[in-house]
Every structure is written in structure tokens, then in C-alpha cells.
Amino acid sequence: MSGAVIAGGLGDAASTRPGPWFGGVVAGLAWLAAAAITSLAPDEIEVGRTQELAAFALLLGASLVVAGLAAPLLGQLGQRLRTLGPWLTVLGLALIGWELLTAKLAILPLPFFASPQGLLEVYLEDWPRLGESVLRSLWLLLTGYAIGAAAGFVAGVALGWSKAIGYWVHPVLRLVGPLPATAWLPIAFFAFPSSGSASTFLVALATWFPVTVLTWSGVAGVNRAYYDIARTLGASQTFLVLKVAIPAALPQVFVGLFMGLGASFSVLVVAEMLGVKAGLGWYLQWAQGWAAYGNMYAALLVMALMCSTLVTLLFKGRDRVLAWQKGTVRW
Amino acid sequence: MAVDVRHASQAFLLEGQPLPVLDNVSLNVKPGEFVALLGPSGCGKSTLLRLLAGLDAPTGGTLTGDGAPIDAPDPSRVLVFQDPTLYPWRTVKANVALGLEARGILKREGHRVQQAIDLVGLTGFETAYPHQLSGGMSQRVALARALVNDPRLLLLDEPLGKLDSLTRLSMQAELVRLWQRSGLTAILVTHDVEEALILAQRVIIFSPRPARITAELIVDRPYPRHRDDPELVALRREALGLLGLAD
Numbered sequence: 001m002s003g004a005v006i007a008g009g010l011g012d013a014a015s016t017r018p019g020p021w022f023g024g025v026v027a028g029l030a031w032l033a034a035a036a037i038t039s040l041a042p043d044e045i046e047v048g049r050t051q052e053l054a055a056f057a058l059l060l061g062a063s064l065v066v067a068g069l070a071a072p073l074l075g076q077l078g079q080r081l082r083t084l085g086p087w088l089t090v091l092g093l094a095l096i097g098w099e100l101l102t103a104k105l106a107i108l109p110l111p112f113f114a115s116p117q118g119l120l121e122v123y124l125e126d127w128p129r130l131g132e133s134v135l136r137s138l139w140l141l142l143t144g145y146a147i148g149a150a151a152g153f154v155a156g157v158a159l160g161w162s163k164a165i166g167y168w169v170h171p172v173l174r175l176v177g178p179l180p181a182t183a184w185l186p187i188a189f190f191a192f193p194s195s196g197s198a199s200t201f202l203v204a205l206a207t208w209f210p211v212t213v214l215t216w217s218g219v220a221g222v223n224r225a226y227y228d229i230a231r232t233l234g235a236s237q238t239f240l241v242l243k244v245a246i247p248a249a250l251p252q253v254f255v256g257l258f259m260g261l262g263a264s265f266s267v268l269v270v271a272e273m274l275g276v277k278a279g280l281g282w283y284l285q286w287a288q289g290w291a292a293y294g295n296m297y298a299a300l301l302v303m304a305l306m307c308s309t310l311v312t313l314l315f316k317g318r319d320r321v322l323a324w325q326k327g328t329v330r331w
Numbered sequence: 332m333a334v335d336v337r338h339a340s341q342a343f344l345l346e347g348q349p350l351p352v353l354d355n356v357s358l359n360v361k362p363g364e365f366v367a368l369l370g371p372s373g374c375g376k377s378t379l380l381r382l383l384a385g386l387d388a389p390t391g392g393t394l395t396g397d398g399a400p401i402d403a404p405d406p407s408r409v410l411v412f413q414d415p416t417l418y419p420w421r422t423v424k425a426n427v428a429l430g431l432e433a434r435g436i437l438k439r440e441g442h443r444v445q446q447a448i449d450l451v452g453l454t455g456f457e458t459a460y461p462h463q464l465s466g467g468m469s470q471r472v473a474l475a476r477a478l479v480n481d482p483r484l485l486l487l488d489e490p491l492g493k494l495d496s497l498t499r500l501s502m503q504a505e506l507v508r509l510w511q512r513s514g515l516t517a518i519l520v521t522h523d524v525e526e527a528l529i530l531a532q533r534v535i536i537f538s539p540r541p542a543r544i545t546a547e548l549i550v551d552r553p554y555p556r557h558r559d560d561p562e563l564v565a566l567r568r569e570a571l572g573l574l575g576l577a578d
Binding site for chain 2: 243
């Protein structure tokens with residue numbers, strides 16, 4: 001091999017496909033069918049918002065049919081839509097199945113299974129409370145995560161670099177780290193002045209442990225030859241830490257950040273269920289207490305979207321910072 | 332740089348037992364000379380280079396460069412390893428700039444980075460990352476990273492050891508050209524007899540571990556040298572005999 005191999009886009013095969021997007025038309029028809037069944041078949045149970053749901057399905061179905069026929073005119077967007085065809089079709093069919101099982105035929109028992117229009121009703125009527133919960137959860141998560149990740153990064157670098165710090169911190173890490181952060185709940189709510197700060201502490205603690213361990217192993221595992229090179233070229237200790245150890249450990253640090261994010265999600269929910277009077281965890285608890293299962297499913301869906309988006313953002317950040325790496329895990 | 336090694340010894344601790352790797356080695360290298368250290372693999376030649384680079388301290392004896400004792404790494408003595416060990420997170424240009432950056436003179440001396448890249452023939456690859464380079468190109472970057480510091484002593488630890496044979500031949504010729512042009516002192520560790528004879532003015536032959544100097548061959552032939560030069564063929568036979576490999 002000679003010369004730089006700089007990968008271009010994907011092959012040309014995918015980008016030169018003229019003509020209408022039949023997958024889109026099929027998906028559109030599935031959604032139109034869903035709209036028809038929702039709107040025309042009588043509801044077996046008492047639910048609101050049936051016509052709104054039908055209108056939504058009708059709108060989506062019609063747009064998909066139009067987009068499918070006009071795909072060649074949509075350019076870039078049309079190309080990106082094409083890969084979504086099968087998923088959109090299956091989602092349309094799934095809506096039909098869900099609609100039949102709940103609202104139309106009442107096969108699944110109430111109140112444990114919500115109908116699609118029930119979910120839609122929650123979003124349309126309870127969005128102020130749900131939105132506030134999302135914002136509160138996000139704020140708690142982001143502050144706790146930022147504190148935990150920063151503390152973990154510093155601790156990990158110090159552990160990996162200094163024998164003296166390692167001597168004192170390592171035993172503490174080994175004893176305290178594996179303890180689930182939720183086990184601190186009683187102490188945290190007693191020791192901190194407000195339930196908000198206690199929850200922040202718990203989220204930070206849950207994030208701190210994996211970030212510390214992986215940063216540490218990253219720094220400790222840096223190829224010794226990297227240091228030799230820098231030393232022969234006249235590097236100071238500061239340079240060795242900031243410009244050699246830390247960049248070399250970054251791939252590991254990101255694994256730690258990813259695991260810390262996962263841990264922080266679970267602590268977030270538990271902390272909010274027990275101590276805080278707002279947030280998605282609290283919303284779930286509250287919905288369950290009132291047997292409002294529709295609200296619960298609605299909150300779960302929002303939470304899944306929120307967590308997934310945060311992980312996606314983390315990976316986007318990683319791809320940016322670690323562009324020099326090749327062949328890493330995709331999200 | 333004039334290099335003087337006097338009675339240098341080095342031992343490592345292996346499971347509590349001292350393992351001697353260098354035994355009373357004395358060596359004198361004149362400024363501008365190209366010396367090859369030849370010996371079996373793992374005999375301790377690389378240990379001597381690490382001592383000369385100042386990365387390790389000897390257990391006995393003294394080493395001086397231009398009369399000053401060698402007790403710490405210094406950019407005037409640079410080491411090129413068998414592995415290029417480029418920093419994968421840095422582009423070619425940033426890798427080459429490493430030494431200047433480490434010493435805080437990148438702003439003032441930045442133009443030397445491009446000169447070094449041009450010198451090793453990598454013009455146009457400044458923004459490539461190491462994983463995009465071939466083995467030979469990576470080793471050239473490692474050379475440029477060493478040369479940008481304007482060293483007076485170039486320590487080469489089997490720098491061509493992992494290259495394919497064709498790349499190796501062309502890199503040998505390039506090393507000779509670089510050395511002739513720059514006038515710096517070069518010490519090359521190798522276990523390839525032919526490579527030592529093609530490159531060096533003097534070949535020091537080492538015994539198996541612990542390394543001891545057993546012989547010295549003067550290669551008084553003009554550059555560029557050719558492998559089928561009868562005198563080199565005779566020297567090759569002699570060197571192999573000294574290494575105990577004569578047929």
C-alpha cells in the first residue's frame with residue numbers, strides 16, 4: 001500500500017437510483033390503512049382523540065405517498081428517505097395491530113394497556129407537565145453527569161500518572177466504586193441540604209466510577225514508547241501528561257463516558273422516584289400511582305427518546321474528537 | 332557530536348536476579364562518523380542506544396557527548412526506534428512538530444517542520460493520519476520527527492527492521508543521502524550484516540548477551556555502495572565468520 005487511503009463516501013451504487021420510491025408508496029398505503037381503520041371502525045372502549053390520531057396517520061400516509069412518487073425531485077432528502085421505507089411500513093402495520101388490540105376489539109385488558117389515541121391524548125393534554133418533567137430531568141442529569149465526568153476524568157488521570165495518588169485513592173475506589181450509587185440514597189438525602197443536590201450527587205457518583213476506572217486504565221495503558229519519544233525530544237512532565245497521556249487515553253475515556261451515561265440514567269430515575277417532586281422518574285411514579293398507564297407509556301417513550309438522543313450526542317462528540325481512530329464501535 | 336563510551340555496563344533485574352546486558356563496553360565515535368553496531372538479536376545493542384539517548388542510566392562506566400556527560404535525554408541526541416511509534420491522534424505535520432512543540436519553540440521555528448517533511452519526501456501528506464500511511468512512510472515521518480530538532484547525534488535502533496525488503500533498500504539509500512547532506516553523527520543498531528556494510532564507515536561487532544565488543548571492521552568504500560562490490564562481499568564473509576555464522 002502506498003499513498004494515503006482516504007475513504008470517500010459509500011459506493012456509487014446507492015446514489016444513482018432514479019425513479020419513484022416504491023417503498024415510500026407502500027409505507028404511505030400502510031399508514032392510510034391505519035387512518036381508515038382508526039377513523040371508520042367503531043371504538044370498543046371509551047377513548048378520546050380517535051379522529052386526531054386518524055388525521056395524523058392520514059397526513060403521514062398521504063405525505064409518504066406523495067414523497068414516494070416525487071422522490072426523484074427531492075434530491076438529497078429523497079435519497080435519505082429511501083432507507084427508511086421498510087421501517088415506516090412496519091410502523092404503520094404495527095399501529096394497525098395496536099389499534100385493533102386495544103381500542104377497536106378491546107382484547108388487551110384495561111387499564112394496563114393504553115391505546116394509541118390514549119397516548120396521543122396524553123401528549124396533547126398533559127404536555128406542560130410532561131415537558132417540565134423532561135426539562136427538570138435533563139437539568140439534573142446534565143449537571144450531575146458533568147460533575148461526575150469531570151471528577152472522574154481528573155481522578156483517572158491522577159491515578160494513572162502518580163504512584164502516590166494511586167496509593168491513597170485506589171483502595172477507596174475499590175471499596176466505594178462498585179457500590180451501586182442508589183445504595184447511597186438514604187445517606188444522600190440526609191447529608192445534602194436539598195433533595196435536588198442529593199440527586200445531583202447520586203448521578204455524579206454513578207458517572208464518576210466508570211469514567212475514573214476507564215480513564216485510569218487508559219492512562220496506565222499508554223504505550224511506554226510514546227513517552228520515550230517525547231522525552232528524547234525534550235518534553236517536560238506537563239507535556240507528557242497533557243499532550244501524550246491524555247490524548248492517548250481518550251478512546252478509553254469515551255468508553256468510560258458512555259458507561260457513565262448509562263449508569264446515570266438508571267440513578268436518575270430512582271433518585272427522582274424517591275426524592276424529587278418533578279422529573280420523568282417522578283412522573284412515572286405519579287402516573288402509576290393514579291393508574292394512568294397511558295401517561296406512563298407516554299413518559300417512557302419520551303424518556304427513551306431523551307436517553308437515546310444523549311447517547312447519540314456523546315457518540316457524535318466522540319467521532320469529532322477521535323476522528324483519527326478507525327474501526328470503532330458505531331452507535 | 333563526538334561520542335565517548337568508557338567501560339559502560341548495564342544490568343536489569345529479572346525476578347530479583349541481576350541480568351547483565353552490557354559488559355564493559357568502550358567505544359569512540361568521531362563527529363560526522365557513521366558507525367553500525369552489529370550483533371545477534373537481543374544482545375544488548377539497543378540498551379547501549381538507550382544509554383546514549385539518556386533514557387536510562389548505566390550501572391557502571393561513563394558516557395559523554397562532546398565531552399559532556401550524558402545523564403538525561405536531550406534533543407541534540409535523538410533516537411529513531413524500530414517501530415515508528417507515531418502518535419495516532421496527530422497528523423503527519425503535528426507528529427513532526429512534536430519536538431519543537433515540546434520545547435516551546437514551535438512558533439519561532441515552525442518553518443523547519445515543512446523542511447523536514449520535504450526532506451524525507453512526504454510533501455503532500457502533511458494532513459494524513461498515521462493509520463493512512465504505509466510502513467515505509469511512517470518510518471520516514473519518524474525520521475523527519477527526529478531531524479526537525481537539528482540533532483547532532485542520530486541514534487537508529489533497527490529503524491528499517493520491519494519494512495519489506497524493497498522499501499528497505501530504498502530507505503537505506505535515503506539514509507546515506509540524509510547523513511551525507513546533514514553531516515551529523517549516526518549510530519545504527521542492526522542485525523543485518525549487509526545493511527551495516529552498505530551504510531556504515533565502521534562496523535562494531537558484539538557478542539551474544541551480555542554484549543561485549545568482539546571485533547571492529549573498517550568499511551573504507553565510497554558511497555553509494557553496491558551489494559555486489561567484491562570488497563563488501565569479502566567483508567560480509569568476515570563479519571559472518573566473526574558472528575559464528577560462516578559456512
